[in-house]
Amino acid sequence: MAKSKQSKNRFEITASNVKKNVKNLEKVTEIEKPGKKEAKDSKILKDFSKQAPSSKKTPQSGKKTQEIKGGFENEYKKLKIQLESTRHENSELLADLEQVRMESRNLRSKLIGLGVDISSLRADEIEDDSPEESETKENIRLLEWRLKTLYTDLKGKETRKQLFLHYKGGTGKTCISVSYAYKLADLGFKVLMVDIDPLGHLTEIFKVENVDLKESLYDVLIHGKDITNAIWNTRVPNLHIVPSNLSLSAIELPLSSMPMPGERLRMALARIEENYDFIIIDSAPNVGFLSLNAILASKDLFIPVLADYLSYHGLKVLFEVISSIEKDFSFAFDNISVFLNRFNEFNDVCFTTKRALETHYSDFLLKTVIRESQDIASAMSLGQPIFEVSKTSRGVEDLLKFIFEVLFYIGG
Ligand SMILES: Nc1ncnc2c1ncn2[C@@H]1O[C@H](COP(=O)(O)OP(=O)(O)O)[C@@H](O)[C@H]1O
Ligand SMILES: [Mg+2]
16 A cells, blocks of 8 residues: 555655756757767758748747747746755655665565566556656656646637648648647647648548538638538547548639638638637648638647758748738738657757757747657557557657647747
8 A cells, every 4th residue: 555655656746856857848848969960960051041031031920939938938947946945845755765666676576486477467566667758757747737737827718729830741730730639628628620631631530420411611611601510529528620521622713713712711710719719720731722711810820840951941931921921911920839840869950950940930939849759650640649549658748848838828
């Protein structure tokens, strides 16, 4: 009995755990490339610089992100102060825990010596995690705890309309947006996802079948039908979806001859937005009326960027398009957030891209870096958000960090 009590305490939010967690979070957030590799990178860096945006083509609307980034750092500082005041509380517990671990190992050896089959015992009750695994688990517990606080602060505030967009395919729009939406719903927010990619990958994840039987997004945008009839429940409580279907692939031409062709999604969503805390749009990777509708219907823009040259180059094009849309439609995003996805710590180009983003897009760049993760890839191949597949992994940790940073600056 004593053992299981102590084992549970190991994950409590105690001073020393928090201290370790803050250190871990800082470490993960500030992945730095060793200086000696810089010379080797310089040629690539020059190529990246050629693709830097000219300041006049950079949208002005995301400046708020930069202001809030200061607040995000302050939040870490506050956490540090909080733990300093209670730092001694946990040392005894850690000593006890170490003893329990030793006893557990001894007991295990004795049982094996006596020929007892211990294979049915739960491994996590007996075996220690590696240092990396325990760091990840502790970070996850800290982040889950912080997210619950942010949920209480944000619930009931104005609906956030958010878009995941990049004109390059495969950067993680669907994969990150679906996990993000899932976690928000899991926290208790009311969430609506809108799939405007004719390929319908998001729709596939929620296995919404017979989408032709109800009114589709096509009917909403072209025939002005009520979007309520195009909304479906999903297996996740609090999470609804407007599914996509192939009819959307033929929508560009009819849409172009409609009045206000770029603002039809915004007008449709206006009817139902008060029912939701978050409306999250997953876009297709192309320029056209569909993505224009998604842009004009949103207030926060999230741009996942792979740490490679093409993804970086696509970012410049995207910023130019947004800049001209802002001008032509007297429209402005409240926040624009660029973030690195599929970051590989063993790949030089990843660090080069990160430095280029820090240099040229610092006003928009989130601190969170989502690392290349086997768990994220496996979850997607199973057609599930990562949180349905894994509770403790690097992918879960990075996604939670992303959600925490986003909710923090929205709340700030
Ligand atoms: N952080 C990551 N680690 C590993 N695989 C990832 C990660 N992010 C995305 N992927 C994989 O990249 C592929 C493309 O992602 P997806 O979300 O479909 O991109 P998009 O919607 O931008 O076209 C998917 O197979 C997904 O599993
Ligand atoms: Mg997609």
